Amino acid sequence: MAGKTLYDKLWESHIVREEADGTCLLYIDRHLVHEVTSPQAFEGLRLAGRQAWRSRSIVANPDHNTPTDHWDEGIKDPVSRLQVETLDANIKDFGALAYFPFKHANQGIIHVIGPENGATLPGMTVVCGDSHTSTHGAFGALAHGIGTSEVEHVLATQTLVAKKSKRMLIKVEGKVGAGVTAKDIALAIIGKIGTAGGTGYAVEFGGSAIRDLSMEGRMTLCNLAIEGGARAGLVAPDEKTFAYLEGRQYAPKGQAWQDAVAYWKTLKTDADAKFDAVVELDAAKIEPQVTWGTSPEQVLPVGAKVPNPAKEQDPIRRSGIERALQYMGLKADTPLSEISVDKVFIGSCTNSRIEDLRAAAKVAKGRRKAASVKQVLVVPGSGQVKRQAEAEGLDKVFIEAGFEWREPGCSMCLAMNADRLEPGERCASTSNRNFEGRQGAGGRTHLVSPEMAAAAAIAGHFIDIRSF
Amino acid sequence: MKPFTYLDGLVCPLDRANVDTDAIIPKQFLKSIKRSGFGPFLFDEWRYKDVGQPDMDCTHRPLKTDFVLNQKRYQGAQVLLARDNFGCGSSREHAPWAIEDYGFRVIIAPSFADIFFSNCFKNGVLPIVASAEIVDQLFRECAAQPGYRLRVDLETQTVRNPAGEWFQFDITPHRKHCLLNGLDEIGLTLRHADEIKAFEKKHQAAQPWLFV
Numbered sequence: 264m265a266g267k268t269l270y271d272k273l274w275e276s277h278i279v280r281e282e283a284d285g286t287c288l289l290y291i292d293r294h295l296v297h298e299v300t301s302p303q304a305f306e307g308l309r310l311a312g313r314q315a316w317r318s319r320s321i322v323a324n325p326d327h328n329t330p331t332d333h334w335d336e337g338i339k340d341p342v343s344r345l346q347v348e349t350l351d352a353n354i355k356d357f358g359a360l361a362y363f364p365f366k367h368a369n370q371g372i373i374h375v376i377g378p379e380n381g382a383t384l385p386g387m388t389v390v391c392g393d394s395h396t397s398t399h400g401a402f403g404a405l406a407h408g409i410g411t412s413e414v415e416h417v418l419a420t421q422t423l424v425a426k427k428s429k430r431m432l433i434k435v436e437g438k439v440g441a442g443v444t445a446k447d448i449a450l451a452i453i454g455k456i457g458t459a460g461g462t463g464y465a466v467e468f469g470g471s472a473i474r475d476l477s478m479e480g481r482m483t484l485c486n487l488a489i490e491g492g493a494r495a496g497l498v499a500p501d502e503k504t505f506a507y508l509e510g511r512q513y514a515p516k517g518q519a520w521q522d523a524v525a526y527w528k529t530l531k532t533d534a535d536a537k538f539d540a541v542v543e544l545d546a547a548k549i550e551p552q553v554t555w556g557t558s559p560e561q562v563l564p565v566g567a568k569v570p571n572p573a574k575e576q577d578p579i580r581r582s583g584i585e586r587a588l589q590y591m592g593l594k595a596d597t598p599l600s601e602i603s604v605d606k607v608f609i610g611s612c613t614n615s616r617i618e619d620l621r622a623a624a625k626v627a628k629g630r631r632k633a634a635s636v637k638q639v640l641v642v643p644g645s646g647q648v649k650r651q652a653e654a655e656g657l658d659k660v661f662i663e664a665g666f667e668w669r670e671p672g673c674s675m676c677l678a679m680n681a682d683r684l685e686p687g688e689r690c691a692s693t694s695n696r697n698f699e700g701r702q703g704a705g706g707r708t709h710l711v712s713p714e715m716a717a718a719a720a721i722a723g724h725f726i727d728i729r730s731f
Numbered sequence: 732m733k734p735f736t737y738l739d740g741l742v743c744p745l746d747r748a749n750v751d752t753d754a755i756i757p758k759q760f761l762k763s764i765k766r767s768g769f770g771p772f773l774f775d776e777w778r779y780k781d782v783g784q785p786d787m788d789c790t791h792r793p794l795k796t797d798f799v800l801n802q803k804r805y806q807g808a809q810v811l812l813a814r815d816n817f818g819c820g821s822s823r824e825h826a827p828w829a830i831e832d833y834g835f836r837v838i839i840a841p842s843f844a845d846i847f848f849s850n851c852f853k854n855g856v857l858p859i860v861a862s863a864e865i866v867d868q869l870f871r872e873c874a875a876q877p878g879y880r881l882r883v884d885l886e887t888q889t890v891r892n893p894a895g896e897w898f899q900f901d902i903t904p905h906r907k908h909c910l911l912n913g914l915d916e917i918g919l920t921l922r923h924a925d926e927i928k929a930f931e932k933k934h935q936a937a938q939p940w941l942f943v
């Protein structure tokens with residue numbers, strides 16, 4: 264019998280029942296909840312007179328709507344405030360293992376606070392009404408985003424009705440060059456497979472370049488799995504994973520820790536297991552990436568030029584490029600390094616962990632943002648990240664460089680709070696989506712790594728971090 | 732959930748690939764704590780010249796007249812014809828809520844994003860995957876024939892054009908059953924509550940650290 268992939272093992276260990284057509288009832292260990300996709304789910308429970316099946320599976324906090332400055336003034340937008348207060352009330356009524364309300368010292372982006380509190384563990388099934396739940400796959404957990412009806416379903420039954428995905432291995436072998444980060448690896452992968460390349464697959468990331476990544480880097484990589492169409496991204500747990508988790512609040516302790524680690528060590532793909540698809544990349548060939556269009560697959564190395572639609576044979580792709588260039592206000596064949604930026608955003612569940620902030624601070628240290636850059640926002644992913652950064656003096660580095668040091672939250676990743684782009688403004692952003700209007704109606708987003716974002720803030724335009 | 736059995740509906744063609752959920756329903760509408768009333772804001776940025784806000788009255792907003800949804804011939808459409816990777820992006824269920832609230836019950840495309848695809852079924856919307864050739868043909872016919880309609884029959888899993896040509900689509904028996912009967916999935920699952928409890932016990936014994 265052929266061996267099993269990590270995904271097979273995670274899937275099979277959570278099947279409550281299986282129908283003849285392969286539809287499974289899958290048990291859910293961890294349910295992450297935020298204010299945007301949950302109100303209608305709790306309302307549904309109430310209407311049906313149902314309870315939460317296991318409220319201690321829930322870890323919750325508001326993040327999308329919370330402001331990142333003037334916390335003393337509360338949430339000014341009444342619609343945002345109502346959504347956050349609705350979450351407060353729902354958690355009060357239905358319970359949770361952990362809740363970090365607005366202004367709590369540990370509040371942050373849900374995908375940052377899960378791991379940092381040890382609430383995301385290898386071998387778990389993790390869901391959240393948010394597509395970037397794929398982030399938690401960095402721990403060897405089967406983690407994916409769900410819709411609000413499914414949030415309600417998990418609340419009420421602790422299970423999800425799901426069908427197994429196909430298995431894809433994305434293998435990145437070799438060593439990345441200096442200045443090339445997990446973000447660049449992820450963008451290069453999406454550039455290669457396309458935003459639909461992973462649709463229908465659970466992706467396992469493997470190869471020496473992936474093993475070399477820190478836990479923060481692996482989270483960045485898995486976070487972006489969804490941008491390649493894959494609902495779940497996975498990295499097998501190893502010593503780095505265990506070292507990251509040991510001692511964290513909800514991680515097991517004592518004998519339970521020993522038992523858990525022994526089990527977690529079995530969570531890897533067997534040598535003779537088969538994947539349905541394998542994609543290989545050479546780490547040494549990956550360069551710092553910049554997106555130029557309105558889809559994460561519209562990405563190129565920083566030394567490249569904006570593509571010319573006239574050279575594209577496929578008519579649908581050609582009109583896609585034309586539309587993207589028009590929206591982005593870019594001319595074909597412009598070198599990416601000549602594109603100037605109006606704003607810079609360093610944050611989001613992709614790149615707001617301590618390592619990201621250290622990398623950005625290293626670039627910013629002793630320098631100042633270009634006068635032409637209107638605003639540089641640095642938004643830590645959580646209260647814990649913020650305190651750590653301040654203990655290391657990173658906040659001072661940013662402030663001295665003319666950057667703004669904010670309170671944690673999703674912020675300008677999707678601009679549901681006051682942080683946003685104005686129409687036509689161009690932004691170097693460490694977030695995950697460059698869709699039209701994502702960072703504010705008419706705003707233009709270029710996705711880059713934290714290093715590249717900080718460098719763009721200082722130079723006023725995109726610049727190859729390797730020559731910076 | 733409204734049951735879906737059979738539909739003979741006007742078709743609206745949306746000739747773009749990678750239509751993402753931010754385009755389907757922009758984020759300002761995610762602030763709502765309701766699950767209805769999103770139809771007037773479907774494709775808000777493509778449809779209107781101004782920027783929509785939740786609870787706004789849309790009847791007098793300036794329209795982008797060349798956008799398909801604003802063209803007279805497509806008013807009242809119930810079938811949305813789309814290109815590859817429809818519904819990519821976020822998991823927001825507001826996207827199928829907006830599509831359903833607008834009046835679409837069927838979306839036909841060569842491929843869909845996973846989460847969007849499964850969200851549709853939970854809201855009485857039937858997403859149909861058809862080959863790129865078939866979708867091309869439907870786009871051509873739709874452009875050429877004003878008032879172009881398709882007949883979608885879930886029982887036989889078929890889509891029929893006005894010329895009587897038809898193709899068959901796939902759907903899992905479970906989804907079909909729920910959609911045909913408008914069934915609430917939670918109620919169905921809770922019929923297996925004993926099995927869930929039994930699994931939970933076994934799971935807790937094997938990995939007690941998951942149950943802090």
Ligand code: SF4
Nearest residue numbers: 395611612673676677
């Ligand atoms: S940071 Fe952005 S992508 Fe991440 S959860 Fe918040 S809004 Fe979603």
